[in-house]
Amino acid sequence: MIEVGKIGLVFNPYGGKMGEIPSDATPFPHRKGNIFKMQYSVTWKDPSPGATENFLNEVKMLYSYMTPFVSKNPRSTYLNYRDLDIGVNDFGKNSFEEGQVYGSKYFNDNFDRLVNIKTEVDPQNFFRNEQSIPVRPSKA
Structure with missing residues (x-):
């Protein structure tokens, strides 16, 4: 950090x-076995x-x-x-795959369950942001 x-x-x-609290009891999975965030x-x-x-590159260097030393x-x-x-x-057409990239990091094993819920409750994906839970692709 000094460098x-x-x-x-x-x-x-x-x-x-x-x-x-079990890691699958809520969307937040970071529980038992995690020492800190x-x-x-x-x-x-x-x-x-x-x-x-410059400053963003410094943060990326530390990251x-x-x-x-962190989860893998x-x-x-x-x-x-x-x-x-x-x-x-x-x-777009790769929405689910794009969502899987960040979703698996935020929600770990809860991601698939959350996608199923989102697909059921909001199949048109109206409620979304650039990192929201995606919906499953339709089987058309």
């Missing part, structure tokens, strides 16, 4: 009661042309450095710390 600059790294502890951040006031790229297959992430770098959905 890359003004990067923040927050550890939110998990465990206790959270670990007693990490949040990467950077703040800057520099309006110069290269500042944004990459942490790879051996998939590298999980927390939905409320939205990260468009892990995938977005354009809601």
Whole structure:
């Protein structure tokens, strides 16, 4: 962190009661076996042309450095710390596959169950954003 600059790294502890709730009891799967959640951040006031790229690259360097120390297959992430770098959905013909990329990271094994619910409740996918749960492709 010293090498890359003004990067923040927050550890939110998990465990206790959270670990007693099964990972499939709610959409939020990050429970038993997770020691903590990490949040990467950077703040800057520099309006110069290269500042944004520089600071974002520093965060990406730290994120990459942490790879051996975090969850794998998939590298999980927390939905409320939205990260468009892990995938977005354009809601075209590959909508489900695009959603699977980020959805499996946010929801782990709960993703398929959430897709089934979304497909049942909102088959036209009216309620959506660039990282929302997709619907299953129709079997037409």
